[in-house]
Amino acid sequence: MKKSKISLLLIITSLIVVFSSFLTLPSQAADAASSKAHSPIFDNAGVLSENDIVIITDKLEKIRSKYGIDVAFATAEENISTSALVDYADLFAERNLAGDNILIMANFPDGADGSKRDWQISTSGKGITVLTDYGIETIFDAMEEAADDRDDYLGMLSAFAGKVYDYIDIYETTGEPFDLYEDNSPHFLRKGIISAFIGLIASMIGTGSLKGQLNSVYSQRAAGHYTKKDSMQVTEASELFLFSTVTKTRIQSDSSSRSGGGSSTHSSSSGGSHGGGGRSF
Amino acid sequence: MATLQEHKCPCCGGGIGFDTSIQKLKCPYCDTEFDVEQLEAYDSVLQSTAEEDKIEFTTDSDEWLDSVAEGMKLYLCNSCGGEIVGDGQMAATLCPFCGNPVVIMGQYKGDLKPDYVIPFKLDKNAAMAAFSKHLSGKKLLPKPFKDKNHLESLTGVYVPFWLFAATVNANINYQATRVTSWSDSRYEYTQTNNFSVHREGSVSFEKVPVDGSRKVEDKLMESLEPYDYSELTDFRTAHLAGYLAARYDVDSEESKKHATERTKPSAEDAFMATVDGFSSVSTESSHVITTEGKKKYALLPVWFLNTVWEGTNYSFAMNGQTGKFVGNLPLDKAALRRWRWLLFLGFTAGAFLLTVLFYFLTK
Numbered sequence: 247m248k249k250s251k252i253s254l255l256l257i258i259t260s261l262i263v264v265f266s267s268f269l270t271l272p273s274q275a276a277d278a279a280s281s282k283a284h285s286p287i288f289d290n291a292g293v294l295s296e297n298d299i300v301i302i303t304d305k306l307e308k309i310r311s312k313y314g315i316d317v318a319f320a321t322a323e324e325n326i327s328t329s330a331l332v333d334y335a336d337l338f339a340e341r342n343l344a345g346d347n348i349l350i351m352a353n354f355p356d357g358a359d360g361s362k363r364d365w366q367i368s369t370s371g372k373g374i375t376v377l378t379d380y381g382i383e384t385i386f387d388a389m390e391e392a393a394d395d396r397d398d399y400l401g402m403l404s405a406f407a408g409k410v411y412d413y414i415d416i417y418e419t420t421g422e423p424f425d426l427y428e429d430n431s432p433h434f435l436r437k438g439i440i441s442a443f444i445g446l447i448a449s450m451i452g453t454g455s456l457k458g459q460l461n462s463v464y465s466q467r468a469a470g471h472y473t474k475k476d477s478m479q480v481t482e483a484s485e486l487f488l489f490s491t492v493t494k495t496r497i498q499s500d501s502s503s504r505s506g507g508g509s510s511t512h513s514s515s516s517g518g519s520h521g522g523g524g525r526s527f
Numbered sequence: 528m529a530t531l532q533e534h535k536c537p538c539c540g541g542g543i544g545f546d547t548s549i550q551k552l553k554c555p556y557c558d559t560e561f562d563v564e565q566l567e568a569y570d571s572v573l574q575s576t577a578e579e580d581k582i583e584f585t586t587d588s589d590e591w592l593d594s595v596a597e598g599m600k601l602y603l604c605n606s607c608g609g610e611i612v613g614d615g616q617m618a619a620t621l622c623p624f625c626g627n628p629v630v631i632m633g634q635y636k637g638d639l640k641p642d643y644v645i646p647f648k649l650d651k652n653a654a655m656a657a658f659s660k661h662l663s664g665k666k667l668l669p670k671p672f673k674d675k676n677h678l679e680s681l682t683g684v685y686v687p688f689w690l691f692a693a694t695v696n697a698n699i700n701y702q703a704t705r706v707t708s709w710s711d712s713r714y715e716y717t718q719t720n721n722f723s724v725h726r727e728g729s730v731s732f733e734k735v736p737v738d739g740s741r742k743v744e745d746k747l748m749e750s751l752e753p754y755d756y757s758e759l760t761d762f763r764t765a766h767l768a769g770y771l772a773a774r775y776d777v778d779s780e781e782s783k784k785h786a787t788e789r790t791k792p793s794a795e796d797a798f799m800a801t802v803d804g805f806s807s808v809s810t811e812s813s814h815v816i817t818t819e820g821k822k823k824y825a826l827l828p829v830w831f832l833n834t835v836w837e838g839t840n841y842s843f844a845m846n847g848q849t850g851k852f853v854g855n856l857p858l859d860k861a862a863l864r865r866w867r868w869l870l871f872l873g874f875t876a877g878a879f880l881l882t883v884l885f886y887f888l889t890k
Contacts, residue, residue, distance in 0.1 A: 390713075430890070437882045445875030452870040453863060456667050460856040466749040469735045469789035470796060477694075477731035478797055485703070488721040494714040527713075 286310065288320035288342065291358050298400045305407035313414045315372055316344040319403055322353040328364050331524060335368040336514035346371035350406055352399070363396050365389070366524040369509070374521035376417045377410070378425040378509045382523040385409045387496060390527050425507040534768050537561070537569050542606055544769025547647045547847075552765055563765045620771050641762040643690070643825040645754055647683055647770060647847040654681055654830035654845050657852040661843070666866060669836075669859040677834040683847060685772035685826035686743055689779050690734040691786035692820030695794035698727045699813045703805040722805070726798045732790045734823065737782040739775030743829075744842060745785075750853040751846040754827055758848065762826065772826060779822050787817045 286306035287299050294302065306317045320342075326334050331353050339349040353364040365386065369377050377385070385406055392398075392405035413424045509521045534543045536554035543566070546553040552561045561569075649657075658681070662673050701724040708717045734756055738748040760766075795813055802808045828847025833840060836857050843854030 432883070432886055434883070437886075438879055441875045441879035441882060442871075444878040445871045445873070448874035449867050449871035452874075453667075453867050456665075456866060457858065457863070459665050460667060460858055462661075462853040463744075463746050463750045463855050465746050466752060466789060468793040468796065469732055469786070470793040471753045472732045472735045473793060473797065474692075474731040474733045478728065479730070480726060480728040480798070480801055482725065482727035483801070484725045486723040486725075488723055490718060490720045492716060492718045494716050497710065497713060497715055 284342065286316075286318040288318065288338075290323055291321035291352070291354060293321055293352065293358065293397070293399050295400075298403075301400065302403045302407065305404065305411075309407065309411050309414065313418060314346060315376065315414060316347040317407070317410055318343055318347070318349050319406075320349060320351045322351055324354070324357065326353050326355065328353070328355050328362075328524075328526070331364055331366045332368075332512070332522070333515050335366045335522070336370075336518060336520045337516060339368045339370055339520070340514065340516060340518050343370070346373055348373040348377060348410055350403070361396075362526060364524060364526050367522045369521040370518065374509050374511060374519070376414050376423055377521060378423050378507060379521075379523060380426040380507060381409075381413050381424045382521075384424075385413075386523070386525040386527075391496075393527075396527065423509070427507060534566055534570060534765055537566075545646060545766055546769075547650045550646060550648070552768060563763050566765055567763060640824075641687070641826050642823040643759040644685065644762045644766050645756075645758050645825070645827050645848050646760065646766045647828040648758075649828075649830070649845070649847055649850050651681060651683065651830070653850060654683075654832070654847075654852075657830075657845050657850055658832060658843065661852045661854065662856070665856060667859050667862050668856050669862075672836050672857055675834075675836075677832060680834065681830060681832045683770040683828065683830050685767055685770055686748065686829045687739040687773060687775040688736045688748075688825050688827050689739050689775070689782045689786070690736055690823040690825050691779075691783055692731070692733045692822065693735065693787065693790050694729055694731045694818045694820060695790050696729045696816045696818065697794050697798050697813070698815075699795065699798050700725050700811040701799070701802050701808050702811045703802060703808045705804070706806040719806075723811070724802050724805075724808070726801060728798065730794050730797050731820070732793065733820070735786040735789060736825075736827070737785050739777045739779075739782055739824070740773050741776050742773070747842055747844050747853065748829070751829065751844055751851055754846065754848055759825065767826070770828070775824065779824075783819060783822070787819075790817060791815050 285303060287294065287303055289299065302319060306319070309315060309317045318339075320335075320338060322331065322334060322338075331351070334353075335349055335351040338351065339347050343349060347368075347370045349368045351366045351368065353366065354360055354362070355364060356362045367377065367382050367385065388405040388409050389402040392401040394401055416422075416424045511519050511521050514520055534552060535541070536543045536557060536559060538559045539554060539557040541554050541556035543552050543554045543561070545551075545563075546560075549560060552563065552566050553559070554561075658677070662668060665673075703722045703724045705720045705722065706717060707720075708715060710716060736748075736752065736754070738745055794815060795810065799808065799810070830845040830847055832843040832845075832854070834843075835841070839857070841854065841857065843852065845852040
C-alpha cells in the first residue's frame with residue numbers, strides 16, 4: 247500500500263514537472279514535440295480554410311520529403327507582442343520542428359481582426375545556411391507582391407513555399423545559397439567592350455555634330471514667327487476627366503543594396519542558434 | 528513696251544546706285560547723296576520734259592525675235608547705248624558695258640508692281656566677310672575649298688516674295704495626363720489621371736513669305752528667314768539701282784499652298800501651348816480650316832554666291848537685311864574618317880581609364 251502511494255506520488259510529481267516545463271512554451275509544443283511526421287501547418291488562429299491547408303501542406307511537405315528540411319507555417323497565440331515574436335518563433339521551432347527547419351509565423355498583435363500583421367521567419371540548422379538575410383528579404387517581397395490583400399494567406403504562403411523551394415534547390419545544385427554577392431573581379435575585357443561601345447557612340451555623335459556644321463539649309467516647317475500679335479482667340483476650352491490608374495514600385499531596401507551577404511544568426515532564450523528575419527505587412 | 532530706268536546724278540549726270548550704308552542713293556562719281564523721294568521727283572521732272580529722249584525696249588531684228596520666243600529679251604542702255612540681253616524676269620541689272628545700274632520699268636507695272644521692298648542694308652563687303660565666317664571653324668570642310676576664291680560670283684539680288692495673310696480656325700482634341708507621386712516606407716506610388724482636353728478657336732498670321740521665283744531654291748530662301756518686316760517700305764524703283772532684281776514667275780495661287788501648310792502646325796503649336804497644368808499632352812485629333820487673307824508682293828534683299836566644287840554646284844545666300852548666311856558645304860570624306868577614328872579611340876581610351884580608375888578607387 248505504502249509502495250503504491252509512493253509510486254502514485256512519483257507519477258503526480260513527474261506530471262507536475264513535465265507540465266510546469268511547458269507553461270512558458272507555445273501551447274502546441276506539447277502536442278507535437280515528439281511527432282516526426284507532423285503537419286507543417288500550425289494554424290492556431292484559424293486563418294486558413296480547409297482548402298488552403300490542403301494546398302499549403304502539399305507544397306511544404308514536398309520540400310521536406312525532397313530536401314529533408316522541415317518547413318512549416320504557424321500562427322502565434324494571442325497577445326504576443328511584435329518585439330517578443332522573434333524568440334517566440336525560435337522556441338516554437340525548437341519544440342515543434344526538426345533540427346533543420348524553416349518556420350514562418352504570422353502574428354496578430356491587435357488580434358486576428360486587427361489591422362497589423364507581423365511575419366517572422368525562424369531558421370535552424372541547414373535552414374540558416376539556405377536562407378540568407380537577403381534571401382529572407384526577397385521572400386517577404388514576393389509575399390507582399392503575391393498578396394491581393396493582407397488576409398490573402400494562400401497567396402502569401404504559396405509565394406513563401408515557392409521561394410523556399412527555389413532557394414533550397416539553388417543551394418543543393420550549386421553548393422552556395424541564394425545571396426547578394428559582391429563581384430570584386432575587375433572584368434577588364436567587359437570594361438574594354440563597354441568602353442569601345444561608349445567610344446563608338448561618342449564618335450558617331452561627334453562626327454554627326456561636325457557634319458551638321460556643314461549644313462545650314464533647311465525648310466521651314468511652321469510659320470510661328472509670323473503669328474499676328476494678340477490674334478489668337480480660344481472660343482471653347484474644356485477638360486474632361488476620364489480615368490485614373492495607380493502603380494506602385496518597391497523602394498529598394500538597404501538589405502538589397504548592401505555588399506555583405508550571408509545569414510546573420512542570434513540565440514533564442516533557450517540557447518539555440520537561429521537565423522531569420524521579420525516584417526509587418 | 529519695256530523701258531530702262533537709269534537714275535542719273537542731277538549734279539554730274541553719272542549713273543547712280545542705292546548705297547546700303549546710308550540707305551540713300553549716292554553718286555559714285557561726285558559723292559552727292561539723294562533721298563529716294565528726292566531722286567524720284569527729279570526723274571519724273573526729267574521724263575516729263577524730255578519725253579523724246581526716252582529709250583524704249585526694242586526688238587529690232589528677226590534674230591532677236593527668235594531669242595524673245597525663247598524667253599530672252601534685248602534692252603538698250605540709256606547711258607552708253609549698249610545692248611543688254613536678259614530673260615523675261617530680269618527687272619534690274621548692271622549694264623555690262625558702262626557698269627551703270629538700270630531698272631527695267633515694264634517689269635513692275637500693273638499687277639507686277641511690288642507692294643513693298645526691304646532695301647539692302649548690308650553691302651558686298653559684309654557678304655564677303657559673312658562667307659569667310661561661314662567657312663571658318665568647319666573641321667570637315669575640304670581645305671582646298673576654303674582656300675579657293677569663290678567671291679567673284681557674289682551678287683546682290685532683290686528676290687520676289689509673296690507675303691500671305693491667313694486666319695486658321697482650329698478644332699483640336701488632346702489626350703492629357705496629370706501624374707501625382709507619393710511614397711510610404713516601402714513603396715513609391717504613382718497615380719495617373721487621364722483627361723480629354725478640347726480647344727477651339729482661331730489664330731491669324733501675317734506676311735508669311737513664299738518666294739515667287741522658280742530660279743531660286745525655296746529651301747535656301749526659307750533658311751534666310753526671318754526678315755525684319757518693320758523695315759518694309761513702299762516699293763520704289765530707286766531701291767533697285769545697283770542690284771539685280773527679278774519679277775515673280777510663280778504666281779500667288781501656286782505659292783499659297785505652301786504658306787497654308789506652314790500655318791497649320793504653328794496654329795496647332797499655339798493651341799497646344801494653352802493646354803497647361805498637365806504632365807503630358809498629345810494631340811488626339813486636329814481639324815483645321817485656313818481662311819486666306821490679303822496677299823502682298825514684296826522684293827526682299829539677298830546676296831547670292833554660286834560655286835562649283837568637284838562637279839557639284841553649291842549655292843550660298845545671305846539675308847541682305849539681317850546678315851544671316853546659309854549654304855551647305857562640301858564634305859571632306861578623308862577628314863571624316865580621321866575624326867571618326869580619333870573620337871572613337873579617344874573616347875574609348877578615356878572611358879576605359881575612368882572605369883579602371885573607379886574600380887581601383889572603390890575597391
